[in-house]
Amino acid sequence: MDNANLIEARELSRRYGMTHAVSGLSLTLRKGEILGLLGPNGAGKSTTLKMLAGCLAPSSGSIRINGIDVGENPKAAKANLGYLPEQPPVYPELTVDEYLRYAAGLHGVPSAERASAVTRAKQSCGLGDVAERLIGNLSKGYQQRVGIAQAIIHRPKVVILDEPTVGLDPNQIREIRSLIATLGQEHSVILSSHILPEIQAVCGRVMIINKGRVVYNEAVDKQARVSNVILGLKRAPDAAALKSIAGVTRVQLLPSGQLRLTVADNADPREALAEAAAKNGWGLYELRAEGKTLEEVFVELTSGEITIHESLKDAA
Numbered sequence: 001m002d003n004a005n006l007i008e009a010r011e012l013s014r015r016y017g018m019t020h021a022v023s024g025l026s027l028t029l030r031k032g033e034i035l036g037l038l039g040p041n042g043a044g045k046s047t048t049l050k051m052l053a054g055c056l057a058p059s060s061g062s063i064r065i066n067g068i069d070v071g072e073n074p075k076a077a078k079a080n081l082g083y084l085p086e087q088p089p090v091y092p093e094l095t096v097d098e099y100l101r102y103a104a105g106l107h108g109v110p111s112a113e114r115a116s117a118v119t120r121a122k123q124s125c126g127l128g129d130v131a132e133r134l135i136g137n138l139s140k141g142y143q144q145r146v147g148i149a150q151a152i153i154h155r156p157k158v159v160i161l162d163e164p165t166v167g168l169d170p171n172q173i174r175e176i177r178s179l180i181a182t183l184g185q186e187h188s189v190i191l192s193s194h195i196l197p198e199i200q201a202v203c204g205r206v207m208i209i210n211k212g213r214v215v216y217n218e219a220v221d222k223q224a225r226v227s228n229v230i231l232g233l234k235r236a237p238d239a240a241a242l243k244s245i246a247g248v249t250r251v252q253l254l255p256s257g258q259l260r261l262t263v264a265d266n267a268d269p270r271e272a273l274a275e276a277a278a279k280n281g282w283g284l285y286e287l288r289a290e291g292k293t294l295e296e297v298f299v300e301l302t303s304g305e306i307t308i309h310e311s312l313k314d315a316a
């Protein structure tokens with residue numbers, strides 16, 4: 001296995017009775033990455049994360065965490081990860097300090113190191129001022145920080161966060177997002193969300209999941225990607241000549257006299273178009289890209305029937 005892959009999941013499937021919650025899902029998390037699982041409710045995100053965290057056995061498929069097979073050696077594999085489930089596993093009747101000491105024990109931190117582990121986790125999660133407070137009396141935002149603190153208390157390589165901002169108010173959401181970004185400096189993080197701007201704000205890569213399958217897996221582009229090219233030609237050739245240029249899949253004539261070329265995923269034929277126009281004397285007067293935002297990609301891939309992004313078709 002490539003050592004840079006901290007999680008390597010292959011062909012994971014999980015059924016609940018007749019429901020196929022996850023089907024043939026493969027996933028890698030690289031060192032230093034913050035990966036976002038994005039998908040509508042019911043897409044299979046929580047089920048995937050539960051399997052990666054070793055809390056739910058896959059119906060089929062395999063998972064390695066830091067090179068260790070979760071099925072064969074769950075304890076050693078799980079020592080490398082911290083997990084915050086959708087319902088934070090915090091005890092309202094304990095203080096923050098008491099709970100984190102308990103969590104440190106559960107994660108196998110030796111007793112001599114527990115106090116310093118608790119101090120470090122509180123510091124990382126901004127919990128210093130509430131250490132003596134009962135968890136049940138804290139705001140939802142602070143309870144979530146406690147949930148994150150228990151996930152990092154043993155300094156795992158991988159942190160798995162299931163919908164970490166759900167139910168929080170906008171200020172709390174901002175704080176938790178910035179906390180996650182900070183975690184990313186020391187840990188590799190995988191988080192789930194059904195909120196697109198959340199993924200764009202904190203993740204370097206996004207996997208869109210729909211109906212238990214990966215339908216998109218790309219770096220989060222801050223830039224819109226090219227989906228159409230608007231082309232103005234004084235002496236336009238026939239559509240076949242334009243479609244022969246790599247990446248052009250469709251040619252439409254607009255009422256303005258310009259052409260709209262539909263572009264294959266991940267292709268950008270603008271340079272080739274400019275060269276062909278110059279070579280063939282087409283009289284190029286306009287050449288511009290129309291972008292497709294991640295939001296458009298998301299809606300396109302998660303509404304209606306399953307559509308798989310071009311870049312994944314070979315793998316599907």
Ligand code: ADP
Nearest residue numbers: 016019021039040041042043044045046047048
């Ligand atoms: P997400 O986290 O993306 O909202 P889930 O992984 O929770 O999706 O759910 C995926 C599918 O599996 C849904 O159809 C859901 O109803 C079903 N499901 C999840 N957990 C269970 C369960 N314990 N028993 C039966 N069906 C379940």
